[in-house]
Every structure is written in structure tokens, then in C-alpha cells.
Amino acid sequence: MTEASAQVALPDVEATEALGAALAHEVQRGDIIFLRGELGSGKTSLAKGFLRRFFGNPSLDVPSPSYLLHFSYCDAACSSGANPPPAEATVVAFSAGARSLVPGCPAHHVDPYRLPVGKIAALLDFEKIFSEVALVEWPDRLGDQLCTSTTPARLEVFFEGFGPQGEGRVVSLSAVGERWQRAVDRRDLGLGGGGPVLSCKEGGRVDIRKDQGLRQETASAPAGADGVRAGATAQ
Ligand SMILES: Nc1ncnc2c1ncn2[C@@H]1O[C@H](COP(=O)(O)OP(=O)(O)OP(=O)(O)O)[C@@H](O)[C@H]1O
Ligand SMILES: [Mg+2]
Numbered sequence: 001m002t003e004a005s006a007q008v009a010l011p012d013v014e015a016t017e018a019l020g021a022a023l024a025h026e027v028q029r030g031d032i033i034f035l036r037g038e039l040g041s042g043k044t045s046l047a048k049g050f051l052r053r054f055f056g057n058p059s060l061d062v063p064s065p066s067y068l069l070h071f072s073y074c075d076a077a078c079s080s081g082a083n084p085p086p087a088e089a090t091v092v093a094f095s096a097g098a099r100s101l102v103p104g105c106p107a108h109h110v111d112p113y114r115l116p117v118g119k120i121a122a123l124l125d126f127e128k129i130f131s132e133v134a135l136v137e138w139p140d141r142l143g144d145q146l147c148t149s150t151t152p153a154r155l156e157v158f159f160e161g162f163g164p165q166g167e168g169r170v171v172s173l174s175a176v177g178e179r180w181q182r183a184v185d186r187r188d189l190g191l192g193g194g195g196p197v198l199s200c201k202e203g204g205r206v207d208i209r210k211d212q213g214l215r216q217e218t219a220s221a222p223a224g225a226d227g228v229r230a231g232a233t234a235q
Contacts, residue, residue, distance in 0.1 A: 006184070007160075011168040016042040019171070020049030023155070027054070027133050029105045031179070032152050034139040037159025042169050043137040046157060047109050050135060054107055055097030065111040066137070070124050077104035102133060111137040118143025153177025155184075 010016045023033065023046075033050075035043035048062035051073055065071045073096040100107070108129045112120035121143055130152050139147060146152075156174045175184040 006173050008171050008173065009168065010042065010171060013042070013045050016045040016169060017049030017052075019157075020046035020051075021053035023157075024050045024053035024101055027102065029102055029133065030131055032130055032134045032136065032154040034154050034156045035135060035137045035159075036139060036156060037169075037171075038162060041159035041162045042171075043157075043159065044111075047135045047137070051096065051107060051109065053101070054133070055100050057097040060096050062109070065109050066113050069110065069112060069115070069120065070129075071109045073107045073109070075100040075103060075105075078106050105132050107133040107135070109135045109137075112141035113138040115141055117141050118145060121145045150176060153179045155180045 008019060010019060027033070035046060037043055044062070044064045044066075048060075051062050052058050052060045055073060055075060060073075063071070075096060076098050096107075110120070110124065110129065115123075117140070120141065126146055136142065154176050156176065158172045158174070160170045160172060162169055173184060175181040
């Protein structure tokens with residue numbers, strides 16, 4: 001089941017992208033991240049930060065897939081033929097970067113917002129998409145065939161309570177399945193790979209600022225005190 005976990009404050013769009021970049025260091029082949037939140041809450045911005053860092057390409061074009069449904073990104077290894085992009089995909093870039101953080105593994109960005117619930121299951125090859133790296137906006141549109149409360153295993157990023165007057169965003173991170181659950185339960189998501197490490201203590205809120213990297217706002221231990229990466233502990 002999905003359980004509430006750490007909250008992360010994102011004061012500006014750069015912080016949203018920074019969270020996406022941090023998550024890029026945590027993924028492995030087969031990982032799925034659901035991006036929930038109302039229209040314009042920041043889901044694509046997070047995906048942009050994720051994909052740019054994942055492919056080591058800070059200028060990678062990351063448009064919203066809400067019209068074309070699915071963009072598939074590859075590094076040089078997967079676009080060279082060993083693992084070509086799926087035929088039905090609208091491929092943004094055959095070579096998004098020379099070598100991704102999971103070399104040879106495509107990353108998919110899916111947004112079924114404009115479709116009736118369940119329709120996208122018949123349009124895309126989710127067996128393949130979910131076996132690589134997948135970012136899914138509006139996952140409630142996937143339908144029961146693709147998504148239940150227990151499957152697929154995934155990290156969920158939920159943009160909370162954002163309105164027209166809202167400044168910044170707050171997201172909560174939660175997990176479905178063991179892959180991410182242990183890290184979330186321990187409030188110890190090591191976000192950042194080679195960059196800043198973030199430790200989410202119970203009740204603590206983490207503040208991400210573009211000029212300061214990641215810092216804790218209310219948690220007791222200093223950011224990085226645990227020095228543990230979720231990618232190394234939450235397999
Ligand atoms: N933390 C933030 N603080 C303030 N503005 C933000 C933040 N994160 C993203 N934004 C802004 O919110 C707007 C919408 O962002 P984005 O397109 O990523 O939303 P979305 O959730 O993908 O929308 P949709 O539901 O239409 O797909 C953009 O102008 C972006 O710059
Ligand atoms: Mg979007």
C-alpha cells in the first residue's frame with residue numbers, strides 16, 4: 001500500500017527540477033515513478049530535472065507528453081540498436097546523452113491525462129515501459145489493468161495543495177512495494193547520488209533551494225549526516 005512519507009518543500013521550479021535530478025541518481029532498470037498532482041503543479045518540471053540528469057544533458061529538450069502521450073529517451077548505447085526505442089513511441093531524442101546513469105536503459109515519460117481512464121493500456125507497450133525506467137504523470141488514468149494499490153512497485157511523488165495563489169510547491173514521497181518502501185519507511189531517502197545527500201527524519205521537512213542544494217528545515221540531524229544513498233539500500 002502507499003503510505004505517507006517525507007514531505008519536501010520546493011520553493012521554485014529550480015527546486016522541482018533539483019528533486020527530479022536527485023531522484024535520477026536513485027533509479028535502476030525497472031523503476032517506476034508516479035507523478036501525481038493537479039494541473040500545472042510541477043510534474044513535467046520534475047521529469048525535466050530527472051531526465052536531464054539521467055542523461056547527463058543539461059540542455060535536453062523535455063516537452064510535456066500530455067498531447068503525444070509518450071516520449072522515449074535513449075542514450076547512445078540503446079539508440080545504437082541493441083535496445084531500440086519502441087515502435088509506437090514518439091521518440092524525442094534517439095540519443096539524449098552519451099551515457100545515462102543506467103547505461104543502455106531507455107527512460108519513458110508518459111502522460112495519459114487526455115485519455116479516458118484505461119485507454120492508454122491498449123496504446124502503449126507497458127510491459128516494456130515498466131521494465132525500463134518510467135515516469136508517469138496522471139497515473140490515475142492508467143486504469144485497473146495497469147495499476148492497482150499494490151502494483152506496479154513504484155515511488156510516488158505527490159504535489160500537494162497547490163492553488164492559483166500558491167507560491168512554491170510541497171511534495172510528499174511515498175512507496176508501493178519493497179523496492180522503495182524501506183527507504184521511505186526509514187525516512188532516509190538518499191537523494192543526490194554524487195551530489196548532496198538528504199536525510200528525511202520523521203516529521204522533518206526538507207527544503208530544496210537552488211543556491212543551497214538540499215538542506216533540512218526541521219529535522220534534527222544535518223543534511224547528509226547519515227551519508228546513505230537509497231539506491232544502495234532500497235533494492
Ligand atoms: N516548485 C515550484 N514553485 C513554483 N512554480 C513551479 C514549481 N515547480 C514547477 N513550477 C511551475 O509550474 C508550472 C507548471 O509546471 P509543469 O508543466 O511541470 O506542471 P505539470 O504538473 O506537469 O502540469 P500538467 O498537469 O499540465 O501536466 C510551470 O510554469 C513551472 O515553472
Ligand atoms: Mg505535465
